[in-house]
Amino acid sequence: MDQPREAQRLLDKVDPDAWIAKFIEPHLAGVRNFLSVGCGPGVFLRELAGSHPQMGVAGVDLSASRIRDAEQRLNGLPNARACVGEATHLPFDDNSFDMVFSRFLVEYLPDKMAAVREMARVCRPGGMVMLQDLDGQLVWHFPEDPAIQQATEQVVNFLANTGFDPFVGRKLFSFCLGAKLEEVRVQVDPYHLYAGTINEEEFANWQSKLDIARPQIKTALGSDEAAQKFSERFLEYLRNPTTLTYSCLFTVTAIKTGNKCIVPRRSQSSARR
Numbered sequence: 001m002d003q004p005r006e007a008q009r010l011l012d013k014v015d016p017d018a019w020i021a022k023f024i025e026p027h028l029a030g031v032r033n034f035l036s037v038g039c040g041p042g043v044f045l046r047e048l049a050g051s052h053p054q055m056g057v058a059g060v061d062l063s064a065s066r067i068r069d070a071e072q073r074l075n076g077l078p079n080a081r082a083c084v085g086e087a088t089h090l091p092f093d094d095n096s097f098d099m100v101f102s103r104f105l106v107e108y109l110p111d112k113m114a115a116v117r118e119m120a121r122v123c124r125p126g127g128m129v130m131l132q133d134l135d136g137q138l139v140w141h142f143p144e145d146p147a148i149q150q151a152t153e154q155v156v157n158f159l160a161n162t163g164f165d166p167f168v169g170r171k172l173f174s175f176c177l178g179a180k181l182e183e184v185r186v187q188v189d190p191y192h193l194y195a196g197t198i199n200e201e202e203f204a205n206w207q208s209k210l211d212i213a214r215p216q217i218k219t220a221l222g223s224d225e226a227a228q229k230f231s232e233r234f235l236e237y238l239r240n241p242t243t244l245t246y247s248c249l250f251t252v253t254a255i256k257t258g259n260k261c262i263v264p265r266r267s268q269s270s271a272r273r
Contacts, residue, residue, distance in 0.1 A: 106175070130252070
């Protein structure tokens with residue numbers, strides 16, 4: 001994960017204002033202190049700190065280089081800070097934040113349950129934990145190409161040793177319950193959705209993603225030639241007008257047991273399970 005090219009790729013594809021407006025802003029009334037776990041280079045932190053000057057905004061990330069980038073972005077914003085730290089050992093006191101947020105992090109962590117428990121620990125009683133992650137990334141296609149599916153399974157099985165889980169989205173609900181959080185609510189949205197030929201911008205993003213992951217793919221498949229064939233076939237599939245590739249985004253919110261919640265609930269079509 002700690003690769004400059006991958007960090008830049010993720011920056012290029014996200015619209016932080018739109019994401020914040022859709023998923024985070026509806027929960028911010030009454031929030032005095034906000035924490036982003038796995039904050040990366042601080043793009044979301046900067047937008048939140050700038051638009052909510054009375055709210056303390058903090059971020060933590062395992063990558064020292066990304067925290068340096070975050071500190072540069074947050075320069076001049078007295079209500080924002082970022083530091084290096086592990087998701088499973090957050091460098092904050094118990095009950096420090098009104099809202100704890102994580103986006104596209106849990107899917108990569110070896111000990112996912114420990115990380116969610118840590119987020120619950122630093123959340124104040126009555127505060128909210130919001131987890132966002134993907135389900136089906138890389139693996140859901142129709143009609144299935146047997147060669148792609150077989151190679152993808154090899155790559156995913158290899159990456160599982162690092163903690164990567166392409167089906168983590170559906171598990172966030174259970175993680176929140178395991179962390180003794182309450183009022184767990186689940187929202188599911190499409191994320192990757194290519195019905196027919198993929199557009200050029202998304203195609204270029206996938207080219208970059210596969211190229212960055214080339215060393216891991218090579219190791220998983222056993223040779224550079226096999227990695228090259230897999231990438232070419234995957235990209236060819238995305239351009240096939242008769243194919244469908246998709247994944248889902250899970251957004252799970254939960255409340256820490258304690259006093260009456262300070263964060264008003266969002267009226268939405270999410271499922272309470």
